[in-house]
Amino acid sequence: MSVLKLKAVAPSTDNDNPSDAAKKQIIDLGNASEVIYIQRFIPFDQSWKWFHYLDKHIPWTRPTIRVFGKSCVQPRDTCYVATPGLTELTYSGYQPRAYSWDEYPPLKDILDAVHKALPGSSFNSLLLNRYKGGNDYVGWHADDEKLYGPTPEIASVSFGCEREFILKKRPPKKSSDVDGSDEPAKKRLKNNDADQHSFTLKHGSLLVMRGYTQRDWIHSVPKRAKAEATRINLTFRHVL
Numbered sequence: 001m002s003v004l005k006l007k008a009v010a011p012s013t014d015n016d017n018p019s020d021a022a023k024k025q026i027i028d029l030g031n032a033s034e035v036i037y038i039q040r041f042i043p044f045d046q047s048w049k050w051f052h053y054l055d056k057h058i059p060w061t062r063p064t065i066r067v068f069g070k071s072c073v074q075p076r077d078t079c080y081v082a083t084p085g086l087t088e089l090t091y092s093g094y095q096p097r098a099y100s101w102d103e104y105p106p107l108k109d110i111l112d113a114v115h116k117a118l119p120g121s122s123f124n125s126l127l128l129n130r131y132k133g134g135n136d137y138v139g140w141h142a143d144d145e146k147l148y149g150p151t152p153e154i155a156s157v158s159f160g161c162e163r164e165f166i167l168k169k170r171p172p173k174k175s176s177d178v179d180g181s182d183e184p185a186k187k188r189l190k191n192n193d194a195d196q197h198s199f200t201l202k203h204g205s206l207l208v209m210r211g212y213t214q215r216d217w218i219h220s221v222p223k224r225a226k227a228e229a230t231r232i233n234l235t236f237r238h239v240l
């Protein structure tokens with residue numbers, strides 16, 4: 001088994017209320033994959049100020065992408081921000097234009113807050129998503145593009161409407177992948193509670209995926225008929 005040391009998370013300094021501290025969850029997914037969830041990461045009012053800024057000023061687009069060989073309109077708005085000179089991002093056959101951090105100063109403030117919570121991390125790119133209601137979603141995927149390396153750390157900040165974020169263990173490609181197992185195939189293929197984790201991503205929350213999460217797990221934000229309001233999500237990433 002591969003061994004990967006996961007870095008520590010800084011204790012939150014701006015609220016010493018033990019009931020808030022209790023809202024920081026660290027979920028060990030096994031095999032050196034980990035998720036951290038901090039429900040109250042950015043104060044409520046500041047989160048609304050940033051929500052309204054981003055909703056109004058970010059140059060949102062809804063690009064045409066390719067999924068399983070088919071062209072379709074991405075079911076959410078998006079925008080990409082990155083430090084100049086990095087390898088360009090391409091996903092689902094789409095290469096977004098990279099805007100600069102300087103054009104949207106609040107993004108640098110949010111990035112600073114994320115860096116404070118994750119000492120030793122240095123994010124240099126940001127994918128923004130806007131879900132304009134419950135019909136907007138992101139399907140099952142992993143952020144496992146080569147430019148992020150084998151163990152990408154992804155820090156996800158959410159504003160506005162709460163939505164469910166689900167992580168699911170990647171199904172094994174074929175039974176021979178599970179070599180060394182004495183268990184019968186039927187038993188191995190059975191659903192296990194530990195193979196799925198769900199989070200209601202709150203206004204102002206931070207969720208971090210790290211270690212081998214992108215290699216071994218997939219995630220999605222499914223459609224939700226009852227979610228009417230807009231949600232904005234920022235995923236900070238490090239391009240190698």
Ligand SMILES: O=C(O)CCC(=O)C(=O)O
Binds near residue numbers: 127165
């Ligand atoms: O909106 C979210 O919480 C997740 C977005 C996501 O998975 C992505 O942009 O890769």
Ligand SMILES: [Fe+2]
Binds near residue numbers: 142
């Ligand atoms: Fe993702």
